[in-house]
Amino acid sequence: MTKPLSIRNITAHYGQTKVLEDLSLDIAGGELVSLLGASGCGKTTTLRLVAGFLQPTSGSITLGGKDLTKLPAHQRDIGLVFQNYALFPHLSVAENVGFGLKQRGISGEAKTKRVGAMLERVGLAHLAERLPGALSGGQKQRVALARALVIEPPLLMFDEPLSNLDAKLRVDMRVEIRQLQRANGTTSVYVTHDQEEAFSISDRVAIMHAGKIMQLDTPENLYQRPANAFVARFVGFENLVPMKVVARDGAKITAEAAGGVKLTLSLEHFGAIPDNFVLACRADGLAVTDNPGAEGIPATLGLRTYLGRAYQYQSETAAGTLVANGPLSKPLEPGSSAKLVPVPDQCTILAVE
Amino acid sequence: MPTKIHPALIGFTALVFIFLVGPLIIVLGAALSDTTYLTFPPQGLSLRWFQNIFEIDAFRRTILTSLQVAVISTFVALLIGIPASYAMSRYRIQLPGWLSTLFVLPVLVPELVLGFSLLKNLAFQFNAPIFLSLIIGHTILILPYVIRVISASLASFDFSIEEAAISLGSPPLKTFFTVLLPNVRSGVIAAFILAFITSVNDVSISIFLTGPGISTLPIQLLAHMEQFFDPTVASVSVLLMVLTVAVMAIVERTLGLTFLAK
Numbered sequence: 001m002t003k004p005l006s007i008r009n010i011t012a013h014y015g016q017t018k019v020l021e022d023l024s025l026d027i028a029g030g031e032l033v034s035l036l037g038a039s040g041c042g043k044t045t046t047l048r049l050v051a052g053f054l055q056p057t058s059g060s061i062t063l064g065g066k067d068l069t070k071l072p073a074h075q076r077d078i079g080l081v082f083q084n085y086a087l088f089p090h091l092s093v094a095e096n097v098g099f100g101l102k103q104r105g106i107s108g109e110a111k112t113k114r115v116g117a118m119l120e121r122v123g124l125a126h127l128a129e130r131l132p133g134a135l136s137g138g139q140k141q142r143v144a145l146a147r148a149l150v151i152e153p154p155l156l157m158f159d160e161p162l163s164n165l166d167a168k169l170r171v172d173m174r175v176e177i178r179q180l181q182r183a184n185g186t187t188s189v190y191v192t193h194d195q196e197e198a199f200s201i202s203d204r205v206a207i208m209h210a211g212k213i214m215q216l217d218t219p220e221n222l223y224q225r226p227a228n229a230f231v232a233r234f235v236g237f238e239n240l241v242p243m244k245v246v247a248r249d250g251a252k253i254t255a256e257a258a259g260g261v262k263l264t265l266s267l268e269h270f271g272a273i274p275d276n277f278v279l280a281c282r283a284d285g286l287a288v289t290d291n292p293g294a295e296g297i298p299a300t301l302g303l304r305t306y307l308g309r310a311y312q313y314q315s316e317t318a319a320g321t322l323v324a325n326g327p328l329s330k331p332l333e334p335g336s337s338a339k340l341v342p343v344p345d346q347c348t349i350l351a352v353e
Numbered sequence: 354m355p356t357k358i359h360p361a362l363i364g365f366t367a368l369v370f371i372f373l374v375g376p377l378i379i380v381l382g383a384a385l386s387d388t389t390y391l392t393f394p395p396q397g398l399s400l401r402w403f404q405n406i407f408e409i410d411a412f413r414r415t416i417l418t419s420l421q422v423a424v425i426s427t428f429v430a431l432l433i434g435i436p437a438s439y440a441m442s443r444y445r446i447q448l449p450g451w452l453s454t455l456f457v458l459p460v461l462v463p464e465l466v467l468g469f470s471l472l473k474n475l476a477f478q479f480n481a482p483i484f485l486s487l488i489i490g491h492t493i494l495i496l497p498y499v500i501r502v503i504s505a506s507l508a509s510f511d512f513s514i515e516e517a518a519i520s521l522g523s524p525p526l527k528t529f530f531t532v533l534l535p536n537v538r539s540g541v542i543a544a545f546i547l548a549f550i551t552s553v554n555d556v557s558i559s560i561f562l563t564g565p566g567i568s569t570l571p572i573q574l575l576a577h578m579e580q581f582f583d584p585t586v587a588s589v590s591v592l593l594m595v596l597t598v599a600v601m602a603i604v605e606r607t608l609g610l611t612f613l614a615k
Contacts, residue, residue, distance in 0.1 A: 015447075053516055074519045074528075086517040090535045103522030144517075151521060 002029030002185045003064030003154040005050070010059035012045055012211075019045045020211045023059070032181055032188040033216075034198035037208035043191045046208075047157050050189065052076050063155055063187075074103075079148030079186075083160040085140040087132035093143050094119065094128040100151035118150040121180070138169045142176075149180060156181065156188040162197065174201050195235070199223065207231050225348055229278060232350060237280040238323040242352065245275045255279075259318020261297050269344040278350040281322075285346025288313055288326030288338050296339035297322070301332055315340060377594065384587035391582055402584040406592065409585070415573040422484075422569060423552035426491035427499075430548050431541065433492070434499030439533070441500075442507040453504070457497040467493065468561035476562065483567040490558045495548035502547060506540025546604050550597050 005027040012020040020042045027033045035043035048054045050061055052073030061068045068076055087096050098115045101107075106114070119125045122142040132140060141161060148156060161177070162170040178201050181188050192198050198205045199219035206216040207230075214234075215227045226232035229240055243255040243263070251267050255277070267273060288311075289296070299322065302314035310325040313332070317340065324340045332338060379393045387397030406412045441453050459467060471490045475481040481489070510533070518528040534541070556571045563572045574589045 051516070051520055053519075072524075073516075074522050074524050076520070077522070078520055080517060080520040082513045082517060084511060084513060086511060086513040088514060088518070088532055088536075099518065099523070100521035147517075147521070 003187055004029045004031075005155055005187055005189070006062045007046070007050065008060045008062075010046070010049060010061070011057045012042075012049055012054060013057050014045075018211065020049070020056075023211070023213060025206060025213065025216065027187055027189065029064075029187055030185040031203045032178070032190060032201065034190040034192055034202040034205045035208055036192060036195060036198040036205050038193060041208040042211040043193075043208050044159060045211075047159055047189060047191050050155075051078055051080055051157060077151070077153050077155075079151060079153035079156040081141070081144050081148050081156070081158045081161045083163055085132070085137075085144045085164075087140055087143055087147075089132055091131075092128065093124060093130050093132070093135070096132065096143055097146045097150050100147060104151065114150055118146045121149075122146045122176075137165050138173065141165065141173060145177065145180065149184065149186075152184070154187060156186045158188065158190045158192075160192055161190075163192070163194070170197070177201065207234055209234075226280070226350070229280070229350055229353055232280045232348070236282055237285075237348070238283050239279075239281040239286060240350070241279045241281075241319050241322070243277055243279050245273060245277075257297075257319040261317065261319050263297065263342065264295060265342070266344065270347075270349045273349055274351065276352045278352060279342065279347060280350050281342055281347040283312055283323040283325045284310070285343045286315075286322060286324035286340040287343055288315070288324045288332065289341055290330070290332055290336065290338050292337075292339070294339040294341050296341035299324070299338055299340050301334055301336050301338055304331065304334055313338075380587050380590045380594075384584055384591045386584050386587075389583050391584055391587060402588040403592070405583075405585050406589055409577075411568070411573050411577070412570070412585075412589065415568045415570045418484075418487075418567060419553050419570040422487045422491055423549050426488050426495060426552055427545055427548040429488065429492045430496045430499045431545060434496055434544065435503055435534075435541065438500050438503040438507055439529070442504055442510070443512055453500075456500045459493055460497045464494065464555075464557035465561075468558040471558065472561040476564075483562065483564045486562045487559065487567070487569070490562050491552045491555060494555060494558050495551050498547050498551060499544045502544040503537060503540050506537045506543075510536055543604060546600050550600055553596065554593060 007023060007025040010020055010023045011018065023042070023046065025033070025046075035046055037043050045054065049056050050068070052068065052071060056069065059069075063076075088099065091099065094115050097118055098111050101111045101114060116125065116128075119128055122145060124139060124142055124146065127135065127139065132143065135143065144161070158177070162173050165173060174197055190198070190201060199222070202219060204216060204218055205222055206213045207222065208214065209230055215222060215231045217227075222231065223235050226235055226237065232240060241257050243257045245253050246256045246262070247254040252264055253267060253273055254262060254264050255273075256262050257279075263279070265273065265279075286297075288301070297317050297319065299315035299317040302316055302321075305312045307325070310328060311331055312323060312325050315322050315324050315338070322340060326332060326338075382393045382395045383391050384402055385398050385400070386392050386395035387399035387401070437456065441448060441456070468490065471486065471493070475486045475489060514536070515528055515532060518532045519525060523531065554571060555569070556575070559569045559572050560575070563569060568576070570589065570593065574586060577589075578586050
């Protein structure tokens with residue numbers, strides 16, 4: 001009984017300030033979609049709109065075909081996990097988990113059994129009688145997770161659930177969340193500003209900026225084939241070089257960047273290349289070499305930093321400052337001349353915006 | 354290693370303490386005096402001036418009135434103050450900043466002005482009964498305290514807890530009683546006590562609003578002093594002090610006094 005969530009043309013305001021603009025998002029039943037972006041991008045607003053804590057100015061939200069837009073928050077039947085856990089401080093762990101069941105008229109034996117089974121699943125059965133104040137951060141978040149899952153909601157939503165935990169626990173917990181979500185097949189929305197977290201846990205990720213979804217895709221596609229400059233920068237393409245095709249020759253093109261820098265690119269790798277485009281490369285996608293015969297962007301090397309797997313150079317070129325990596329076997333001195341050779345696997349072509 | 358304290362500091366502290374507590378001790382001594390006039394140190398020891406309070410009909414009646422007014426106006430102030438504090442904390446971002454200042458304004462206005470204004474409006478304009486005027490006056494007097502104390506305890510309340518309850522299917526009003534109130538309970542108790550003490554000890558508002566037949570204990574005390582200068586005055590003062598200290602002791606025992614300072 002997995003239910004798809006459909007957000008259609010939502011516009012939302014805080015007072016006079018527009019925070020979401022004509023946002024649409026479809027999440028398939030059982031799918032986990034992350035909303036990823038910096039603070040103020042509208043990801044939490046989207047979550048609060050779906051939860052019913054905010055009302056959209058226009059647009060609709062449906063879950064499994066049922067219109068939620070006008071439904072009060074307490075009737076939406078959504079499991080929520082908060083950043084600061086939001087456990088009831090005056091209730092025991094078992095009472096916290098049982099709270100949602102109680103609201104649904106489930107009590108006595110049935111409630112005790114379900115709460116017990118749920119606490120067993122998150123590994124907290126031995127802490128059932130504790131008050132939340134006596135739990136660690138990780139335990140609190142497990143209680144919060146159990147509390148949201150026990151009501152078997154058709155939709156689970158997570159609002160930066162791991163950002164108050166330390167790094168190691170964060171990784172463990174996200175695996176745990178993903179496993180529980182998979183096992184239950186619950187449609188889920190996961191809000192985070194942590195790219196690694198979003199990519200590791202999600203079926204698809206929506207990268208948000210200024211109240212809009214910049215790209216909604218699988219982590220693999222986002223990482224390798226960003227659709228626009230914003231997403232490219234977001235996923236770590238440091239170098240964006242605007243270029244213009246000057247010659248086409250079968251499977252190869254020659255393009256020119258500012259300052260007369262010329263590069264030959266293979267269509268085989270990049271597919272169709274429009275006349276004007278932006279070449280986007282990670283630092284790994286520009287290989288530094290001191291071989292003067294190599295075909296690449298001529299550069300004067302600047303500051304060198306040690307990355308562990310490579311040396312990174314701030315490189316001055318006719319097309320601007322580029323960041324490129326060179327091999328550990330051959331450290332080059334700042335001020336020396338070199339060529340930056342694009343590595344096709346680590347580069348992508350963007351349309352001019 | 355014990356820190357060495359300068360003797361002058363000890364002396365100064367002792368002086369401050371005497372300055373603060375001295376007058377109270379003098380009143381207690383005077384109340385216990387066996388004379389028919391106020392004197393200190395007491396000459397002979399007697400509890401007859403305490404007994405005298407309850408023998409004078411006016412004192413008996415005003416003690417009862419004071420307690421009634423305090424209980425009712427405290428209750429009314431909580432009824433208004435809790436939802437007001439809630440709204441101001443919950444919607445702090447949306448509400449204008451001066452609103453919370455507005456609610457504590459009655460504390461800043463001299464109480465005499467407030468009392469006079471109430472006299473003019475309630476008593477003269479609307480001809481309100483004395484008891485009702487007292488309730489209204491005291492409610493206005495103590496409401497800012499109630500709002501301050503409850504707002505302080507709400508300041509540390511995480512409203513996502515409330516949202517968690519709502520998302521789990523608890524309607525907003527029910528959530529207020531089952532989730533919010535239990536978590537600010539100590540604040541409500543503290544507000545109750547502070548409001549109660551303020552009401553019982555009030556003179557400046559009550560003096561305008563009391564009238565023929567109905568008075569409060571502090572006002573009756575003033576009236577008594579104008580006619581008699583016997584130790585009853587001191588014993589009533591001691592009675593008010595004991596009441597206040599007793600209430601404070603309960604707070605200290607149950608919640609800790611740091612709570613009121615929050």
